[in-house]
Amino acid sequence: MNATASSATTPAKDWCDSDPCGKKMAxxxxxxxxxxxxxxxxxxxxxxxxxxxxxxxxxxxxxxxxxxxxxxxxxxxxxxxxxxxxxxxxxxxxxxxxxxxxxxxxxxxxxxxxxxxxxxxxxxxxxxxxxxxxxxxxxxxxxxxxxxxxxxxxxxxxxxxxxxxNCDTQTTVCEEKEFPTCECLSNFSKTEWDDRSCSDCSKDCSAANGEYCAIEDGVPNCKCMPDFEKKNGKCVSCAVGYSGENCTNNSELILIIVGTVLGVIILGLVVALSVVSVRAKYKQDPEKKRLIKSGYSSPNTSDDRKTMMFPRVQTTSGHLNPGYQPNNPYETSSTNKTRFPERDYDDMYEISREPAGFRMQRRY
CATH class of the missing domain: 3.30.70.960 (SEA domain)
Structure with a gap:
């Protein structure tokens, strides 16, 4: 009765090759x-x-x-x-x-x-x-x-x-009777090949709920699909910026933050450049202002006169100076003609005297 076991060896042959138990249920x-x-x-x-x-x-x-x-x-x-x-x-x-x-x-x-x-x-x-x-x-x-x-x-x-x-204790609970039945636990279901175990997830585990059934160590496990995470017992979509298995990948969030910061910097540069350009457009040269105030234009003058390119000549001569002589050497008296050649062209402009000074005007 108390036989001694020797070390395990590989059987010389398969003793069931000839179907010794018959071809029925055994x-x-x-x-x-x-x-x-x-x-x-x-x-x-x-x-x-x-x-x-x-x-x-x-x-x-x-x-x-x-x-x-x-x-x-x-x-x-x-x-x-x-x-x-x-x-x-x-x-x-x-x-x-x-x-x-x-x-x-x-x-x-x-x-x-x-x-x-x-x-x-x-x-x-x-x-x-x-x-x-x-x-x-x-x-x-x-x-x-x-x-x-x-x-x-x-x-x-x-x-x-x-x-x-011998029901599978991980996926079933045994109902005690002479011929027991292995009832699936709440998260599992049977396939047509199952007898003492439940090798599939429950019917509630579906893509419509953001879930899929994965077999881990021989046990079915209902898991959230990629880009979903478990919250309050349900699989919900990842928050903005997160993705992957259980929403653990935050690379999108980093890109959003970096993009937002760069956008704010670029917008700030554009606004600053616009402000500088507007200020430069309306800012007048101080020298130009001084010259204008000195008499380059007068609010009572016409538009043509406001756009004069050259300043009016200021002089103490004028109507009150009887000894005025024109600066044009061609208009000098005959006593000076020997020193300058005579004018050989028609002068279309003449000098007009005004209280504020002299200006050129067409003669014709």
Whole structure:
């Protein structure tokens, strides 16, 4: 009964190649040197077919050091474990051997968190023919009697149907009954291939709500689409300037700020340039103002006179100076004619005397 397990080895061949369990409902499991036939939950294997049976789930404690090799069905360790457990229950139920049909290993785990625990816990299902005379109490009594004579199995407790059905605890909750059902948690839903897990997000997870379903570590997770973030349990669009996954990218905001600052600077320069240009346009040269005030124009003169290019000549001569003589040497008296050549052209302008000075005027 207390067989020693050797190191795990790779099986020489696949013992299920020839379909030894038949081609109906049974599933062939290839061990290290042989095979076993298993059916779905609540059914036992007999005569190359699966049959409905009475279900008695329980947990046994083994005097065996746990290792990860027990999780590999093709390893030597698993095959020895399988053979020892099968033999133990066959001996335990020898008084009802006609009704007892099969023991199925559901789960193997360490008693303690340490990987090198000195004890293991194995969840099993013992299957009897349908309408069997045995009960939970009689099954537990027969197993405990067998434990008294064993050094390999050192403990047994009955367990729930859900514990043996093995629903996925991350996505479902088990509804306890002889044939349990794995109901999806609120954020998940089943596909047509799901039985004991929910591999899809809930129907509310949709693009219309800014969401999509992502599979992370084998578990569906409803996440916000890019450019959306979760607020108050809902996915909402990112604020202005933010984008990406969960709105963590703020590069647009930086561009907006830089663009705004540059725009303000450019606008300020344009306004300043405009002000300077306007001031320069209306600002008069102080020298020009002085000359105008000195008599270049008079508010009583006509427009033609206001636009004179040359200043009027100021002199003390005029009507009050009887000895005035024109500055034009060609108009001097005959006594000076010998010094200057005579004018040989017609003068179209003549000098006119006014109180404010002299100006030129056309003679014709």
């Amino acid at each position: 599933k062939c499991v290839s061990l290290n040197s042989t095979f076993t036939c298993q059916c779905q939950y609540g059914l036992y294997y007999s005569n190359e077919d699966c049959h409905r049976g009475e279900i008695f789930p329980g947990v046994i404690t083994l005097n065996e050091t746990y290792s990860d090799s027990f999780q590999i069905v093709s390893s030597v360790q698993y095959e020895v474990l399988f053979q020892n457990i099968t033999a133990f229950f066959k001996d335990a139920f020898q008084d009802v051997e006609t009704e007892f049909k099969q023991t199925v290993i559901v789960k193997i785990e360490s008693v303690n968190e340490a990987r090198s625990s000195l004890q293991m816990r194995v969840t099993v299902i013992n299957l009897f023919v349908q309408n069997s005379s045995v009960t939970n109490d009689t099954v537990a009594s027969m197993i405990n009697n067998a434990i008294n004579n064993s050094t390999y199995v050192i403990g047994y407790t009955g367990t729930t149907y859900c514990a043996a059905f």
